[in-house]
Amino acid sequence: MSTDTSKDLIKSRVDFVLVFSVDNANPNGDPGYDNRPRMDAYTGHGFVTDVCIKRKIRNRVEVIKKLTDGYNIWVRSGTYLRDTVDKYGGDKDKLCKQFFDIRAFGGVLTSDSDSGGEEGQTGETEKKTKKSGKNVKSKVSQIRGPVSIQYAKSVAPVIVEDDEITRVCPTKFDPKKPDKQTEMGRKKRVPFAVYVTKGSVSARLAEGDKGTGFSVEDLNLLKTAMETLFLNDESTARPIGSMIVQKGVFFTHSLSKDGDEAVHKTLDRLKVEFVGKDENGVKVDKPEKARDMGCYKISLDKTDLPSSIQIEEFGDYAAVVDA
Numbered sequence: 001m002s003t004d005t006s007k008d009l010i011k012s013r014v015d016f017v018l019v020f021s022v023d024n025a026n027p028n029g030d031p032g033y034d035n036r037p038r039m040d041a042y043t044g045h046g047f048v049t050d051v052c053i054k055r056k057i058r059n060r061v062e063v064i065k066k067l068t069d070g071y072n073i074w075v076r077s078g079t080y081l082r083d084t085v086d087k088y089g090g091d092k093d094k095l096c097k098q099f100f101d102i103r104a105f106g107g108v109l110t111s112d113s114d115s116g117g118e119e120g121q122t123g124e125t126e127k128k129t130k131k132s133g134k135n136v137k138s139k140v141s142q143i144r145g146p147v148s149i150q151y152a153k154s155v156a157p158v159i160v161e162d163d164e165i166t167r168v169c170p171t172k173f174d175p176k177k178p179d180k181q182t183e184m185g186r187k188k189r190v191p192f193a194v195y196v197t198k199g200s201v202s203a204r205l206a207e208g209d210k211g212t213g214f215s216v217e218d219l220n221l222l223k224t225a226m227e228t229l230f231l232n233d234e235s236t237a238r239p240i241g242s243m244i245v246q247k248g249v250f251f252t253h254s255l256s257k258d259g260d261e262a263v264h265k266t267l268d269r270l271k272v273e274f275v276g277k278d279e280n281g282v283k284v285d286k287p288e289k290a291r292d293m294g295c296y297k298i299s300l301d302k303t304d305l306p307s308s309i310q311i312e313e314f315g316d317y318a319a320v321v322d323a
Contacts, residue, residue, distance in 0.1 A: 010203050010215065010216055013253045014219065015266045016198070017196065018226060019315070020229070022242065022243055024189050024192070024239075025189055025243055027048050027152075028052045029237060035188065035237075036160060036188050037160050045157055047154065053229075054101070056233055060224075061221060065100070070098060073100060074095070102145070102212065104147040107142075144212075146212060151197070155274060156290070158288070159190070160189070165185045167185055187236075196270075198267045204257055223312075245314075246293060249311060250312040251310070255306075255308040261306055274296055
């Protein structure tokens with residue numbers, strides 16, 4: 001009789017690298033900077049925050065699992081975080097069992113409930129309510145999730161195009177300009193860039209009393225979400241097909257819970273380089289002028305790779321070579 005091991009906890013570290021391209025889109029606008037695509041002010045490299053990437057993973061899991069029991073999403077539009085914590089009495093085990101994103105990413109739980117102490121509680125703060133003026137204890141505890149994701153960073157410096165656009169109808173009627181029929185606006189985009197994000201899944205933070213219970217089934221769901229990260233993610237800032245998962249690799253360690261080689265060595269095995277030729281073989285002298293994946297080379301370095309590390313590749317980019 002076969003045994004279903006999908007519910008078993010992960011037993012060792014899993015590292016991953018994800019490469020994606022951006023073509024005439026805004027991968028992650030900065031609301032504090034007129035929604036301009038995020039970039040390093042000193043190096044000119046573009047970046048996408050870890051919060052943005054986690055949001056897309058949550059969205060994919062929500063679509064795939066449809067918020068079924070055990071696969072609800074805690075950080076979700078239209079919900080209130082504190083209400084959810086109070087509903088489950090601040091019980092860490094119940095929250096981890098019900099919400100996929102808590103099992104994966106963890107969370108900071110805050111509750112004004114008068115119920116008993118929370119497991120893993122790290123402290124209490126007092127605040128005054130507006131109505132009564134009385135001090136109310138706010139319980140705060142932290143759940144450390146096993147899945148950590150770095151900011152995505154562009155392989156080369158990016159340029160940002162700021163396009164002026166015209167809308168055929170104004171936002172509202174202007175009595176000073178009653179004949180106004182159009183309205184001007186702006187739209188910002190990255191013409192083309194390749195981004196790389198890296199991450200890891202810790203077996204230590206999945207197990208034990210303080211672990212979240214992140215299972216093999218959860219890991220497989222995470223893989224599926226990352227493989228299809230931009231599916232149903234389209235918007236006016238990111239038209240369909242403008243953001244593509246080009247390549248991804250999962251490195252599964254099998255001997256040690258802490259990994260069979262240093263994490264930075266594993267994550268650096270997937271390399272992306274600017275090579276200066278487009279898909280038609282035409283030389284491109286600067287990465288800022290690149291407009292397709294032909295200008296980039298993706299390679300997987302297997303030099304001295306421990307035999308205990310299994311590699312799982314995904315993505316449509318075919319020109320991956322072993323270094």
